[in-house]
Amino acid sequence: MSGDDAAWSVDLRGTDPSALSGVRRWTARTVPRLGPDHLSDLLIVIDELVANAYLHRGGPVEARLTVPTTPCRVVVEVEDHSPIHPVQGIPRPDLPEMPGQGMSVIRKLADSWGVHENPDFGGKTV
Template identity: 50%
Template sequence: MPDGTEAPPWSWDLRGSSAPALVQVRRWASRTLTEVDDVHLGDVLMVVTELVTNAYDHGQGPLEVRMDYRRTPCLVHIEVDDSCPDHPVVAAPGHTTPGGRGMLIVEKLAVGWGVRDRPGTGGKTVWADVACDGPEAQPDAQT
């Protein structure tokens, strides 16, 4: 793939799945994103896990997860569809609350994220962009 071009988007239908599918989602993302270095792949895996988990916990289950990759500048775009119209929020979790950190993690690791309503479905798409370039992407980078 020449610089500046995008790979075709990859998608996985998650209808009817349950939370244990998160392991398969992470494996799928790792196998699919072969051109993303390990430093940034960890961020991508964390973001995709949080978006899919959020759909399980708050969105009546995920319907589909999609990713695409752009080499220059290096960027992974992640989208998760669900059936719930409620938009996720970034909240400051308390010390005694077990959850509530997912979208905070997404906000910290992604260069951008947002929500698109899916007219006629009653659901939404939550998306995030994770950068995968910079000096830390090179194993022999000088600091």
């Protein structure tokens, strides 16, 4: 990413899953120039990442959006307090509640995804 990239973040410490609708509104306001299909994909990705942090990792710390100068790209990052990496399950239509399904959705919608550790507070960024 370059110095020309636009970046925004929202502090999610101390929130609960009811904050998800606010995260979606914040995302739509923050990156308003996306077409409806790209915005829909972006909302699904950030919703899955933040929901996973609430469900599996004790809650998110921060969500960040970075819009690089490259057209049609948005970098979505969610920090949480857990060093445990997300599980990517194999999609099974007969078991829609199987853990890892959200990461499978993200894998389909994102060009790439990954995890890096945050030793400052013992967590990670997805």
